Amino acid sequence: MSNNIIGFMSLGMLLFYLINYRKLNGKEIGFPLYIYFAMFPFKLRALPLLSYDDLLLKSILIFGLFLFVVKNNKLKINIYEVLFLVSVIMSDLLALYSNSEQTTLMLTGLFNIIFIFSFTIYFKSKVGKWEGMYLIFKILIINATVLSVMALIEILIYLELRAAVSMNNPNYLGFYLTIAFCITMYLTKKISIKSVILLILLGLGIISTGSFSAILGMVLCMILISFYYFINKSLYKYFTYIFFISFFVIAVYYIILGSSDIALTNPLVGKILEQKDNIRLYVWGYAIELWKNNIVFGIGYNNFFYVVNNYSYVTHNDALRLIVETGIIGTFVMICYVIGLIIKIVRCRKNELILFVSILSSIFIFSMFHNNMNSLLFWTMLSLPLYKSIIEQQYDDKFKTR
Structure with missing residues (x-):
């Protein structure tokens, strides 16, 4: 077009x-x-x-x-976004101290995440x-x-x-x-x-x-x-926990398998995946090896890229991106954030619970195959369970008018 x-x-x-x-x-x-x-x-x-x-x-x-x-x-601030921003700044400063050659990439990523969090703060406040x-x-x-x-x-x-x-x-x-x-x-x-x-x-x-x-x-x-x-209403809570735990176990297994020598050398994988996607498996392996040398703070936010045949690849997986670019610190903040969101979700009414579970599962699936953390839509929709009382307000308002 x-x-x-x-x-x-x-x-x-x-x-x-x-x-x-x-x-x-x-x-x-x-x-x-x-x-x-x-x-x-x-x-x-x-x-x-x-x-x-x-x-x-x-x-x-x-x-x-x-x-x-x-x-x-009064500004309403998401403490997890603040902590994540702090972890990004820490990883970037350490990378700069180590004489990183990718200063432009890191600054671009930092300014982008600052703008996105400016939006989410404004969004939450309005x-x-x-x-x-x-x-x-x-x-x-x-x-x-x-x-x-x-x-x-x-x-x-x-x-x-x-x-x-x-x-x-x-x-x-x-x-x-x-x-x-x-x-x-x-x-x-x-x-x-x-x-x-x-x-x-x-x-x-x-x-x-x-x-x-x-x-x-x-x-x-x-x-x-x-x-x-x-399913019975009494089972909502348990099913939601089981669903997300199973999802994360599968995601971790998927990353480990995808970055292992078994997957990299398996001819069946090469036939199933297109050539471009097949290269991503090598990207994952490279990302994990890079993280092993920068375990705590990572290599700097927005600082990862893998060059092959003059084509630059990012991790194509947000979990790996978190690990390699922000280290254990940034990853821990995001894990705490997600756990907090899931706890809020299981306390919702049926309709709102379904909305949050379907949106979060869509976000997690997409993030398993792509890099989405520079996206405004990612952070806005990820935080949706924090607006539980506002979204459920429509039911309360209708009930009051009867």
């Missing part, structure tokens, strides 16, 4: 969100947060006249956060009730619907092998659509023609990306929803 089409589509979405600011109830979260969250999947810079769109949108967001603080509004969260969900679904239509056009008319639309990478488009799919399933209280068509459209959009992890996340979402509705 040409840059002009992507640019005009993005411009159309910008006009849509500007015109519908009041109709969509944008005041619930304020214009800076509203416009940035709405527009970050799109690429206005595809048009030459709007080449600085990302800088402009980020400036609006940061200015909004600055005004929020100046007005003496989204204080269900109306604000519903607006976020609505924006995700609107964007996913548009992106799914454009993805199908890209496949059927432009004959692309994998749809990417404005997100450059089919996998990240697939991840965005999978999150929207999970949220749509949650908001669909009654089956209707409209909801079925929307879910089918999102499903086709996910399939058109050709992203195995996104498709697996969508399928798992449907399986989990079906399963939770049939």
Whole structure:
């Protein structure tokens, strides 16, 4: 798909969100947060006249956060994000002290994570009730619907092998659509023609990306929803714990096996995987060996890359990225964060529990095959269980009106 089409589509979405600011109830979260969250999947810079769109949108967001603080509004901070940022700074400083040659990469990663956490702080401080969260969900679904239509056009008319639309990478488009799919399933209280068509459209959009992890996340979402509705309520808590423990055991086994000599030399693996994916197994082995020399603090955030045939590879696995780049310190912070989220999840009502489990499992699946920690969507959706009381508020409000 040409840059002009992507640019005009993005411009159309910008006009849509500007015109519908009041109709969509944008005041619930304020214009800076509203416009940035709405527009970050799109690429206005595809048009030459709007080449600085990302800088402009980020400036609006940061200015909004600055005004929020100046007005003496209280900032709500996620302590785990603060601790993770501290671990990143520590690993970067140690890497710089060791005369790292990748200063630019580390600084880029550091500034990116600082910006993302600025967004999540602003997000947490502004989204204080269900109306604000519903607006976020609505924006995700609107964007996913548009992106799914454009993805199908890209496949059927432009004959692309994998749809990417404005997100450059089919996998990240697939991840965005999978999150929207999970949220749509949650908001669909009654089956209707409209909801079925929307879910089918999102499903086709996910399939058109050709992203195995996104498709697996969508399928798992449907399986989990079906399963939770049939099991006894008293078993929710135990099943959720068993599910996540099993997931992490499989993930660890997958990493160990994938980076071992058995997998690297197995001809069957070479036949199953494409050549590019097969090389990733060597990347994993190299990452683990590199970590063994930097166990505590890692080699510096955003500092890992593996060059083969003049092509640079990242770890393609967020767990490995955590380990090799931030060491035991950063990994421990993230493990504590995830455990805290799971504990919150098991205390939820049925509908909210299903939403959180499906979204977190989609995030974890995607992170097993890709690097997603520089993604705003990753951190925002990962923190969703922290908004448990806000999301459950919709039920309380309905109950009070009876």
